[in-house]
Amino acid sequence: MGNLVLRNIVKKFNDSMAVDIGSLEIDEGEFIVLLGPSGCGKTTTLRLIAGLESPTEGEILFNGQVVNALSPKERNIAMVFQDYALYPHMRVYENIALNLRVDRVPRDEIDRRVREVAGLLNIGHLLGRKPRAMSGGQQQRVALGRAIVRNPKYFLMDEPLSNLDAKLRLTMRSEIKKLHNRLGTTTIYVTHDQEEAMVIADRIVILKDGRIQQAGSPREIYEHPQSRFVANFIGSPEMNFLNCRVDPAEKGALLLLTGGLRLLLPPDGAEAMARANLPREAILGIRPKNVKTGYQVENPDGVGEVAFFERLGEVNYVHFNILGTSGASLIARWDADDGATPGDQVQFRLDRTRIHLFDPADDLSLLGNALRQNRSAGSLAAIG
Amino acid sequence: MTGDLYALEFKKRRQRLLKRLALYAALILYAFFIIYPIFWVGVNSLKDNQEIFTRPWGLPADPKWGNYREAWADGNIGGAFKNSVIVTGTSVLAIALMAPMAGYALARLRFTGQKAIFYLFLSGMFIAPITGLIPLLKLLRNLGLVNSYWALILPNVAYGLPLSVFIVRSFFVGIPKSIEDATRVDGLSSWQTYWMIMLPMALPALYTVIILQTVYIWNEFLFALVLIRTPDLFTLPRALVTFKGTFITSFGPLNAAVILSAVPTIILYSIFSDKIRRGMSMGFSAKG
Ligand SMILES: Nc1ncnc2c1ncn2[C@@H]1O[C@H](COP(=O)(O)OP(=O)(O)OP(=O)(O)O)[C@@H](O)[C@H]1O
Ligand SMILES: [Mg+2]
Numbered sequence: 001m002g003n004l005v006l007r008n009i010v011k012k013f014n015d016s017m018a019v020d021i022g023s024l025e026i027d028e029g030e031f032i033v034l035l036g037p038s039g040c041g042k043t044t045t046l047r048l049i050a051g052l053e054s055p056t057e058g059e060i061l062f063n064g065q066v067v068n069a070l071s072p073k074e075r076n077i078a079m080v081f082q083d084y085a086l087y088p089h090m091r092v093y094e095n096i097a098l099n100l101r102v103d104r105v106p107r108d109e110i111d112r113r114v115r116e117v118a119g120l121l122n123i124g125h126l127l128g129r130k131p132r133a134m135s136g137g138q139q140q141r142v143a144l145g146r147a148i149v150r151n152p153k154y155f156l157m158d159e160p161l162s163n164l165d166a167k168l169r170l171t172m173r174s175e176i177k178k179l180h181n182r183l184g185t186t187t188i189y190v191t192h193d194q195e196e197a198m199v200i201a202d203r204i205v206i207l208k209d210g211r212i213q214q215a216g217s218p219r220e221i222y223e224h225p226q227s228r229f230v231a232n233f234i235g236s237p238e239m240n241f242l243n244c245r246v247d248p249a250e251k252g253a254l255l256l257l258t259g260g261l262r263l264l265l266p267p268d269g270a271e272a273m274a275r276a277n278l279p280r281e282a283i284l285g286i287r288p289k290n291v292k293t294g295y296q297v298e299n300p301d302g303v304g305e306v307a308f309f310e311r312l313g314e315v316n317y318v319h320f321n322i323l324g325t326s327g328a329s330l331i332a333r334w335d336a337d338d339g340a341t342p343g344d345q346v347q348f349r350l351d352r353t354r355i356h357l358f359d360p361a362d363d364l365s366l367l368g369n370a371l372r373q374n375r376s377a378g379s380l381a382a383i384g
Numbered sequence: 385m386t387g388d389l390y391a392l393e394f395k396k397r398r399q400r401l402l403k404r405l406a407l408y409a410a411l412i413l414y415a416f417f418i419i420y421p422i423f424w425v426g427v428n429s430l431k432d433n434q435e436i437f438t439r440p441w442g443l444p445a446d447p448k449w450g451n452y453r454e455a456w457a458d459g460n461i462g463g464a465f466k467n468s469v470i471v472t473g474t475s476v477l478a479i480a481l482m483a484p485m486a487g488y489a490l491a492r493l494r495f496t497g498q499k500a501i502f503y504l505f506l507s508g509m510f511i512a513p514i515t516g517l518i519p520l521l522k523l524l525r526n527l528g529l530v531n532s533y534w535a536l537i538l539p540n541v542a543y544g545l546p547l548s549v550f551i552v553r554s555f556f557v558g559i560p561k562s563i564e565d566a567t568r569v570d571g572l573s574s575w576q577t578y579w580m581i582m583l584p585m586a587l588p589a590l591y592t593v594i595i596l597q598t599v600y601i602w603n604e605f606l607f608a609l610v611l612i613r614t615p616d617l618f619t620l621p622r623a624l625v626t627f628k629g630t631f632i633t634s635f636g637p638l639n640a641a642v643i644l645s646a647v648p649t650i651i652l653y654s655i656f657s658d659k660i661r662r663g664m665s666m667g668f669s670a671k672g
């Protein structure tokens with residue numbers, strides 16, 4: 001059993017559903033990221049754990065103990081707010097020390113702990129400043145300091161980096177990760193930035209419309225998205241999606257719906273599809289880096305006409321329309337040093353081992369999807 | 385081409401300059417209308433009757449500082465000054481204590497009847513004190529409070545609260561909610577949140593309230609006229625009226641008395657003019 005458990009949690013605001021996340025277990029020391037688009041219920045979930053909101057249904061357990069009725073203070077959590085929520089009339093020192101003062105910690109111990117934390121976060125020289133007189137990054141550190149100083153059981157962070165500029169965001173993100181490695185405090189971190197989530201998380205929980213879509217390590221989520229939503233949300237540039245039709249004549253073959261393009265599925269996928277009598281149509285997903293593209297590639301699946309070449313420096317991407325289809329297009333990684341010119345014809349081949357298939361009816365993955373197995377009760381149990 | 389640009393730029397600049405000149409001229413004229421009467425009263429407070437009538441516009445040939453002593457002691461301006469300080473001080477203190485509490489509750493707490501109470505306060509802003517004067521007099525008489533400091537303090541507080549509550553409430557509404565979430569996470573009680581966080585944050589609004597109410601109550605005349613009988617309880621505005629009757633023949637001391645009663649508000653305004661201006665715009669631009 002996890003150290004922090006959400007059990008059948010539902011939260012409604014005036015009868016309108018905000019979150020219905022069901023159950024989630026978080027282990028001691030884990031760095032969990034709640035990820036999802038705006039309005040999906042990340043903040044609400046965090047506030048439920050913090051005790052700033054109480055759930056409409058369900059239980060929250062810390063160490064096996066129900067904490068629903070406890071105040072944020074009694075839960076011994078610390079929270080970093082998106083806008084930092086520093087007390088503007090207090091100096092940095094007092095901002096950090098306040099929760100210790102409220103706890104009646106002896107003055108010299110407060111002083112010791114504040115200075116220790118300030119040293120850890122490199123804000124020792126700012127202790128006499130007011131929040132207004134500091135940069136966003138400095139305020140961010142103070143907010144972290146206020147959370148760390150009390151030695152909480154859980155850190156809760158609500159988009160702590162979203163108010164910083166791009167460069168500082170990268171710096172602070174690695175600092176937060178380092179801090180976590182050093183302190184080992186269980187952390188629940190909210191963001192809508194998938195890249196940030198991938199880099200920082202031990203485990204990502206993806207939310208949509210208040211429900212958990214998938215929970216797993218960044219790698220698991222990246223490599224085995226269980227729904228089209230997750231596949232689309234994770235990774236940049238986004239995954240390519242192509243509408244396909246299963247060829248009834250040839251076992252395991254797919255046809256691009258819009259043209260005569262023919263692909264052969266990986267053997268296990270094809271077998272599974274045949275065995276399970278799967279739908280006639282499917283959505284094929286493949287990430288840009290798994291589309292091999294060039295003026296000449298081995299065993300090409302087809303030919304495309306370059307629409308747009310994107311040079312990012314480290315990696316380059318080419319956008320092209322697949323010839324012989326009406327409007328199907330792909331984004332692919334371009335490995336050659338020389339760029340491609342719009343109008344050029346290029347060959348491409350999809351990496352068979354990296355293909356994802358989704359059911360157009362419910363957008364769930366057709367390959368090895370626990371969610372789907374639960375839903376269609378056994379009929380797909382054979383798919384591994 | 386560049387010549388045209390220069391000409392254009394020059395024209396723009398000249399227009400801006402002219403606008404500015406016109407603005408300053410208007411403001412100076414306005415300031416003159418405000419300041420000149422005060423200046424004139426000040427000048428004539430140092431003359432005797434004869435000089436006032438023979439050279440009303442001139443500076444005093446031989447300043448009669450004795451006029452001030454006369455007004456202060458014989459005209460009972462000293463005693464009235466003390467009464468004004470007591471009444472104004474107590475009233476403003478009470479308002480300064482209660483208005484932020486009410487404003488905070490109306491802005492941030494959730495309780496039944498909150499809206500109703502807020503609108504009640506709001507409507508208080510639109511009631512002219514004179515309309516409730518007779519019932520007020522009766523009420524205070526029944527309470528046995530007429531002709532005491534309380535007869536002035538209680539109505540002043542009651543009529544001062546609506547605007548004051550409105551000003552601080554608008555300020556509290558503008559404080560981010562996350563600040564209070566932070567205090568809950570930090571373990572502060574509601575009481576501590578109010579005194580340690582919210583009230584200190586609202587100080588600018590509170591200063592505005594204090595200054596506005598001090599000036600207003602210091603100059604308050606209606607209640608002082610109707611609710612106080614004995615001269616030894618008169619506040620300055622009331623005492624000045626009596627003074628005018630008694631000293632009908634000597635304008636020097638009368639002018640001195642006027643200056644004496646105006647000095648505190650003038651000082652207050654000149655020190656805090658910036659805060660007053662900001663506070664006024666805060667109070668009236670804030671959403672309801
Ligand atoms: N206090 C509230 N009253 C009513 N509805 C609310 C309240 N707080 C949140 N909601 C609703 O609950 C849903 C989830 O909101 P939440 O703030 O948790 O989203 P979020 O994932 O944090 O979004 P964002 O990325 O924009 O911060 C939204 O539809 C929102 O409108
Ligand atoms: Mg949010």
